[in-house]
Amino acid sequence: MILDEEVFAVLMAVVIIGSVLGIVNIIHISSGESFTAIGLLNEDCKIGTYPKQVLENTNITLCIYVYNHMGRPVYYKVVYKIGGEKDLPTNTSPSSMPEVMSWRGVLDNDENHTFKILIPIPSYDKSFDNKTALIFELWIYDTSSDKWVYTGEWVHLYIQVLKRS
Template sequence: MILDEEVFAVILALAIVASSIGIALTWRPFGERFVAIGLLDESCKIGVYPKTAALNQSLKLCIYVYNHMGKPIAYQVMYKVALNASQLPTTSAPSVAKPLGKWLGALDNDRDEQFFAFVRIPWDRGLLGRNISLVFELWVFNTTTGSWMYSGVWGHIWVEVVG
């Protein structure tokens, strides 16, 4: 059977429309790339955080990390103690406080992980009666440069140091 031009044009138009719909359904841009960190209580829930801590006391907290970078990542969470608000990190710079601990991990894209972190309040009598911030910064390994880069996200809680 020979197709006339009109039938051929309709078939061609349907093929183009079907191809366009197929491409639109299967090819989607990834969207915004980001990582996230959450600070949870000792039951891995939001809400009941310690308000006080003694010198050299070990606190049990839960850390949540999420990867939405479009590829697997290696990450590290750094624990620091900020003595005042000026020592807190920002979205562009990590805290100037020295690291007191770190946890390493790896996550595939669109995966998350929770883990327990046992952190100590430094033994420093100058901290007694002060409010300090327990800071947890998220760092990501940059495979291009071969170095750790601060992600710009962190979690922190304020506690009063008691005797």
């Protein structure tokens, strides 16, 4: 035969594989996990060099990073709380401490926001054992139940709050 059978078989294999990959790419068969993420950055919106000691009743600047991979747009809020080591949230429950401030926004799927925040460090009678945690929880709005839902994601930064003499 003029066209070698083995060469023809190899060509056919290449074409079939290319065709399957093309179909998968067009139909978007994906079973990706949906998740959100939150990150805490310093005042230059970079990792590292976080403040360690802060004077009470002052403000500090930090940066928050939020990412959405839920497969849909989300309405989110980052809730700022202050507490001690025992007041940290878990994967399932938010911190029991009261909300100090919050920042809202809307993110499209596979989008992220990085924004600067000015956070107050109020004076507390409780000293939290010289290890005050600045807690930032990520909540998203559940449109089916019309409620804010805690995502189970949070970041915290330990600081020492210095009292004014």
